[in-house]
Amino acid sequence: MTRVKDFLIAAVVLAFGRRRPSRARPAAPRVVSAGTPDRRAENVVLGLFAAAALCAAAFIAFYALDRLGSQTQWLGLARGLSFALLAVACMVIARRLVVAEENAHPYPEPEHPDEQQTIEQIVEESGSRFTRRKLIVLAGSGAVGTLGLAALTPAASLGPALDTEQLDRTPWRRGRRLVDDAGQPIAAADIEEESFYTAYPEGASRELLGSPLVVVRLPKPRGIVAFSKICTHAGCAVSLYRKPTFAQTEPRPALVCPCHYSTFDPADGGKVLFGPAGRPLPQLPLFVDGDGNLRAAGGFTGRIGPSWSGVRQR
Amino acid sequence: MIRGLVRFVDQRSGGAPFVRKALRYVFPDHWSFLLGEVALYCFMLLVATGVYLTLFFDDSRSATTYHGPYEPLDGATVSRAYASVLHLSFQVKAGLLMRQTHHWAANLFIAAIVLHMLRVFFTGAFRKPRDLIYLLGLGMLFSAFLEGYLGYSLVDDLLSGMGLAIGYSVAMSIPVVGAYLAMLIWGGPFPGSADFWPRMYIAHVLILPLVIATLLALHLTLVAARHHTQFRESPRTTERQVVGVPTFPGQAPRSIGLMLAVFAVLFLLGGLVQINPVWLWGPYHVGDATNGAQPDWYLGWLIGGLRLMPGFDVTIGHYTLIPNPFWGGVAFPLAVLLVLALWPWAERKVAGDDAFHNLLERPRDNPWRTALGAAFVTWVFLIFVSGSGDRIDVWLGIDYVAQVWVYRIAALVLPVAVFFVTRRVCRELVAWEVLRRDMPGS
Incomplete structure (x- = not known):
């Protein structure tokens, strides 16, 4: 048995170790300081490497298993653990297996006055043949600046920048029917108090800031009112209705935007009651047609959507 | 083996002197x-997971009908972008893991930058000759805000739609040019033209990552050129000499270990802790919004700024001049950016300190800076907290309207108080140290 082992070792040495006799290097002084071996730490690192490989293999297995429940969780666990085990192995290497050195090194020179001066000189002297330096620099900057401007000009194609008319676009005209989410006309009789309805213009895009409405029935003054659903502050949909569930302590009904809690008074033309909105919610006048359905009686009382410089307040 | 490799590389690159120096660079x-x-390391993982996500994401907002394993939305009209995210979350194996890990990594990325910046600020590491490094870092932080915002806006769920509506309104609110600018960016009135989604996409996956990567490369190059700062720990650590662990072998396993640990935490979070379940939020339509929507944490300060502003538009006659979102959405972050960017120069001027600094200060060593910094952080943090006032109302039952008033007053008063308290604490700490040092027998 021993002989076989010896033979094998000899064969391996002959096969791989025969390449060239290592040239004798002059013994250089150590750069990295020496330390004592730590076999226990090495064993720990080996174990951690094995465990990390196992977890990584588990990731592949979980990936391949089609019928696995909670696959995302298993995949995350396997991959996370394999990274964690490798991380711990690195920490053990850093703390136990790599020599602890504390080296000192001079900080780089704060500055190099000689080189600075030479650079300055090179730049200065290179221009010595120019007689009208300032003019040349001015003309050059002018040319480059204009070129830059020309390079930026195509950015104007990005959008209809000057066409701010588009910002006021709304499909609401006198006579246009209000429809619900499913596209059905809304009967005035179906609008109940203490409830909140979203309406859209019949036969027009719903994905315009000027389209969606909130419709509520007020107890006092009695009646149905409709407002643009888009908050005049930051363009979110006003989708909360604060109704007085206990009239003594709860304030009056109000429309509230969930983004920054701008609060509007539906009984007073959408006036701002609280929050950062700077102007009232535009109201849409309504009438009830012959079939009892709600229709617009005209356009909004104000500009829809968030404000911009130059927009009229009411 | 090692010798052969080293010789091969050196003969072809002439890099041996550089590598030798780099290996013994001191940390x-x-x-x-x-x-x-x-x-x-978060950034590296963001790029890796992000590239994977691009292989499945569709950057189009055109409408399609969802049919897939998520039954509550089966048959719903959604955008292609949203549908592709549902597909990637439910049908692509490991897709959800990658998406959630990406999202967690974004949150940790910005958190790490903010903490890093606080460290740099309160130890005076930004002083000459490292003011430029600090500025580059600040540039990365603000690029990362925009990058994160675009990332979750791309999904086109209800939350991203609400966020974009607010972004649009904030752009519109810039005095004089706001409406033109918003129309250019969105290609028309909100929700914008069909071009808007590809624009956001290319900005998110190419332009901003390139910007961040470039700033990062410059940041690290300058750090290496000027070497690390250090605390005054022993007589050996001086302004002229840096003391620490060499890159190799000391620092390398630590740093790689940290990288692996970051990856481990992010993948564990990505696998086990749900984040941004967009199928629950549903698709966005202009007329939809939900209560209690919260953006990713790093935008909380802007929500707070928007919410705290008292309700008024600056007007001339009947015409708006400065719409309200300008204050919270533009002026406030710009003020924060300016204060942070100008600080090194302002401090240098006020303190009359034009010297080179390689040694760090402990916060207590510079009571004025520490106190002003603490006051500033308090101010921003209060506004940040006010962005979650509605959640605090729900969780703790503290009335939202009352909270807003408390925050408005606290944002003005508390920073001043924090300034004086911090300055006092710093001075007391130093005095206590001197006392202890001079005590006999210590």
């Missing part, structure tokens, strides 16, 4: 110096 040792590295 001063302090836990707080690792925060920047955490951010770096």
Whole structure:
């Protein structure tokens, strides 16, 4: 048995170790300081490497298993653990297996006055043949600046920048029917108090800031009112209705935007009651047609959507 | 083997002197110096997971009908972008893991940058000759805000739609040019033309990552050129000499270990802790919004700024001049950016200190800076907290309207109080140290 082992070792040495006799290097002084071996730490690192490989293999297995429940969780666990085990192995290497050195090194020179001066000189002297330096620099900057401007000009194609008319676009005209989410006309009789309805213009895009409405029935003054659903502050949909569930302590009904809690008074033309909105919610006048359905009686009382410089307040 | 490789590389690149120097480059040792590295490793993982996500994402907002394993939305009209995210979350194996890990990494990325910056600020690491490094870092932080915002806006769920509506309104609110600018960016009135989604996409996956990567490369190059700062720990650590662990073998396993640990945490979070379940939010339509929507944490300060502003538009006659969102959405972040960007220069001027600094100060060593910094952080933090006032109302039952008034007053008063308290604490700490040092028998 021993002989076989010896033979094998000899064969391996002959096969791989025969390449060239290592040239004798002059013994250089150590750069990295020496330390004592730590076999226990090495064993720990080996174990951690094995465990990390196992977890990584588990990731592949979980990936391949089609019928696995909670696959995302298993995949995350396997991959996370394999990274964690490798991380711990690195920490053990850093703390136990790599020599602890504390080296000192001079900080780089704060500055190099000689080189600075030479650079300055090179730049200065290179221009010595120019007689009208300032003019040349001015003309050059002018040319480059204009070129830059020309390079930026195509950015104007990005959008209809000057066409701010588009910002006021709304499909609401006198006579246009209000429809619900499913596209059905809304009967005035179906609008109940203490409830909140979203309406859209019949036969027009719903994905315009000027389209969606909130419709509520007020107890006092009695009646149905409709407002643009888009908050005049930051363009979110006003989708909360604060109704007085206990009239003594709860304030009056109000429309509230969930983004920054701008609060509007539906009984007073959408006036701002609280929050950062700077102007009232535009109201849409309504009438009830012959079939009892709600229709617009005209356009909004104000500009829809968030404000911009130059927009009229009411 | 090693000799052969080294010789091969050196003969072809002439890089041996550089590599030898780099291997023995010295890293001063302090836990707080690792925060920047955490951010770096988050960025690497963001790029890796992000590239995977691009292989499945569709950057189109055109409408399609969803049919897939998520039954509550079966048959719903959604955008292609949203549908592709549902597909990637439910049908692509490991897709949800990658998406959630990406999202967690974004949150940790910005958190690590912020903590890193606080460390740099309160230890005076930004002083000459490292003011430029600090500015580059600040540039990365603000690029990362925009990058994160675009990332979750792309999904086109209800939350991203609400966020974009607010972004649009904030752009519109810029005095004089706002409406033109918004129309250019969105290609028309909100929700914008069909071009808008590809624009956001290319900005998110190419332009901003390139910007961040470039700033990062410059940041690290300058750090290496000027070497790390260090605390005054022993007589050996001086303004002229840096003391620490060499890159190899000392620092390398630590740093790689930290990288692996960051990856481990992010993948564990990505696999086990749900984040941004967009199928629950549903698709966005202009007329939809939900209560209690919260953006990713790093935008909380802007929500707070928008919410705290008292309700008024600056007007001339009947015409609006400055719409309200300008204050919270533009002026406030711009003020924060300006204060942070100008600080090194302002401090240099006021303190009359034009010297080179390689040694760090402990916060107590510079009571004025520490106190002003603490006051500033308090101010921003209060506004940040006010962005969650509605959640606090729900969780703790503290009335929202009352909270807003408390925040408005606290944002003005508390920073001043924090300034005086912090300055006093710093001075007392130093005095106590001197006392202890001079005590006989210590």
